[in-house]
């Protein structure tokens with residue numbers, strides 16, 4: 138949450154980590170966002186009254202690590218009470234665990250009204266689908282930009298842990314972390330689908346893990362049991378957004394989804410070229426993709442590939458123009474970026490787009506437009522109803538700072 142005493146409005150152009158070309162401007166999918174599927178004991182830390190852990194954290198000893206790795210301390214942290222008994226286990230460094238505790242990510246704060254109302258009636262059901270195992274199907278029409286699913290991690294594992302620890306210890310610790318969960322959540326994890334990995338843990342993680350960024354502290358792969366039921370499509374109608382302050386994953390629709398339609402996400406970054414994409418899907422999940430894009434004509438596939446590449450180029454150009462002070466250019470490019478993303482049916486979330494325009498107009502000194510887009514963004518964030526209030530707060534702070542300056546200028550003061 139940004140301080141309301143800072144002198145300039147907070148920047149809207151920040152990065153998260155979903156596999157979508159539009160909606161976020163700054164992320165590096167390969168360095169910062171590994172794809173889903175990538176993948177002894179020192180004295181235990183006693184749980185203290187200030188920490189949420191309901192079991193004694195178990196930490197990895199030096200002998201379990203691959204030689205010459207860093208002195209990072211990785212532990213299993215389990216909070217069996219997390220989200221009124223859902224529970225969660227983290228395998229991460231003591232630094233990351235302390236960071237998350239500091240963000241109050243483990244506090245069960247009540248969701249705001251919009252989020253609470255939405256959670257009451259799911260818009261999907263999990264059913265068996267021919268050739269794809271289980272999947273999520275819409276039980277009513279879903280609006281564009283609607284939050285379809287809200288989920289929390291049963292398990293979150295730092296990729297640093299995956300790199301630092303020997304394979305058999307890694308599997309043993311992940312298994313322990315799952316078995317420390319409350320019974321219902323533990324059974325849910327063990328019932329998830331597997332890919333054809335040799336070891337059960339790798340097969341579950343490989344088929345179901347999604348990657349999320351936790352601040353500057355690195356990438357984690359997580360098992361979000363509900364989200365794990367969503368199948369892949371190269372032309373997805375949904376994507377996920379992760380909130381680290383709430384430790385929550387929200388699945389959002391790109392566009393209208395009709396009742397009876399399957400809800401899908403892309404397991405690979407959308408701009409991945411056809412050959413590479415199909416090989417990646419086959420190698421990691423054994424998927425022989427039969428989605429509408431894979432079955433489309435060469436002409437349509439080439440068109441789509443070009444648009445997706447263009448979306449990324451335009452995003453980079455907006456940042457370049459902004460960073461070099463060419464704000465009008467950045468605004469024009471942002472409009473093109475929005476058009477191409479719409480055309481490709483992967484548009485940015487409306488409040489995110491309006492946040493970006495508001496910031497660019499502010500920097501350009503056009504305060505009326507900055508206020509107009511800032512207000513639109515604020516209204517849209519309220520309507521969006523995320524459990525994460527950070528962006529709503531950001532939009533509020535922005536408007537509180539821009540509006541008085543715009544008013545003063547209007548009155549000629």
Ligand SMILES: C[S@@+](CC[C@H](N)C(=O)[O-])C[C@H]1O[C@@H](n2cnc3c(N)ncnc32)[C@H](O)[C@@H]1O
Pocket residue numbers: 268269270271272329330331332344345364365366367368369370422423424425426427428
């Ligand atoms: C994250 S899970 C998705 C839910 C899964 N179908 C289930 O029954 O729990 C990933 C697995 O679903 C299957 N899957 C996902 N998308 C698919 C697709 N487009 N075609 C065929 N199988 C798919 C693959 O077996 C993959 O390993």
